[in-house]
Amino acid sequence: MHKKYPIQLNERIHLIDGFDLGVAERTGTYVINEEELTIIDPGPSPSVKHVKIGLEALGFSLDQVKYIIVTHVHLDHSGGAGLLIQDCPNATVVVHPRGARHLANPERLVAGAKLVYGERFSKLFEPIISIPADRLLVKDEGDTLEIGRTCTLKFLDTPGHAKHHFSIFDPISNGIFSGDTVGIRYEQLIRDDVNLFLPSTSPNQFDPDAMRRAIDRMSEMNLHAIYFGHYGMTDAPHKALQQVSEWLDAFMKEAENVVAEQKGHDVLAQRLFNRVREYLRKSGIPDDHEVYFLIEVDMQVSAMGMIDFLKK
Numbered sequence: 001m002h003k004k005y006p007i008q009l010n011e012r013i014h015l016i017d018g019f020d021l022g023v024a025e026r027t028g029t030y031v032i033n034e035e036e037l038t039i040i041d042p043g044p045s046p047s048v049k050h051v052k053i054g055l056e057a058l059g060f061s062l063d064q065v066k067y068i069i070v071t072h073v074h075l076d077h078s079g080g081a082g083l084l085i086q087d088c089p090n091a092t093v094v095v096h097p098r099g100a101r102h103l104a105n106p107e108r109l110v111a112g113a114k115l116v117y118g119e120r121f122s123k124l125f126e127p128i129i130s131i132p133a134d135r136l137l138v139k140d141e142g143d144t145l146e147i148g149r150t151c152t153l154k155f156l157d158t159p160g161h162a163k164h165h166f167s168i169f170d171p172i173s174n175g176i177f178s179g180d181t182v183g184i185r186y187e188q189l190i191r192d193d194v195n196l197f198l199p200s201t202s203p204n205q206f207d208p209d210a211m212r213r214a215i216d217r218m219s220e221m222n223l224h225a226i227y228f229g230h231y232g233m234t235d236a237p238h239k240a241l242q243q244v245s246e247w248l249d250a251f252m253k254e255a256e257n258v259v260a261e262q263k264g265h266d267v268l269a270q271r272l273f274n275r276v277r278e279y280l281r282k283s284g285i286p287d288d289h290e291v292y293f294l295i296e297v298d299m300q301v302s303a304m305g306m307i308d309f310l311k312k
């Protein structure tokens with residue numbers, strides 16, 4: 001059964017499932033219970049109702065929400081911020097310097113997402129509501145945000161997946177909210193005892209070198225936890241980062257071959273999918289496992305991003 005209620009990850013942090021793409025355990029919203037109640041990544045607008053139900057189940061009212069932090073402005077992470085903030089009168093949205101203007105004026109963001117998602121756009125993301133500039137707070141590399149007497153979050157500029165992406169360090173759990181910078185975690189496989197972490201190389205700001213730098217930087221931090229945008233927490237960050245780094249190398253090699261052969265992103269997506277399936281078969285995962293719906297979607301989007309990068 002799908003877990004309906006917020007999942008407690010540690011004493012202060014819960015995870016709410018937003019059922020993005022209509023799928024359980026795909027995109028999550030984190031709730032940090034500090035004096036200033038803080039939410040990280042509200043998800044797309046259709047997830048906002050789940051976030052509200054989750055907050056209520058945790059015993060919080062919407063006027064307690066003080067900060068809504070978005071790791072980056074891709075709509076599956078930030079698209080619901082405008083809708084949510086309408087009902088959170090005391091909340092401020094915290095965003096990367098390159099993301100702020102897109103939250104205030106989402107037209108370009110919407111146009112970009114329509115190119116990637118086509119006719120599925122409306123069902124996945126609407127409504128997109130702009131956020132008044134006076135409710136936005138910009139945080140850059142090294143900036144901090146005090147959310148409790150003993151908790152000051154720190155922001156790290158972490159491009160690679162997108163240029164408008166920061167990650168948020170939580171000193172209490174020695175953990176980092178990594179958005180999509182250091183990959184995707186497939187919760188669906190955890191109950192089969194399989195750890196799969198893949199890079200997310202979406203168009204059109206994917207930068208493999210920046211992504212490698214972010215992976216290296218986080219590796220050197222000796223973290224105890226990584227909280228992934230997709231989806232959930234790992235308490236073995238080193239292994240996760242190692243795996244993402246290996247897949248990134250393998251993906252890029254495959255992408256270079258496909259470009260050299262003058263083939264398109266569909267061919268690349270199929271090859272990436274086959275490689276991942278090969279890995280999962282070796283781990284005993286059957287070909288009809290539910291995770292393949294997500295892997296197919298992710299390989300399509302990642303293939304587009306890599307080809308886009310290599311053709312620049």
Ligand SMILES: [Zn+2]
Pocket residue numbers: 074076077180229230
């Ligand atoms: Zn994402």
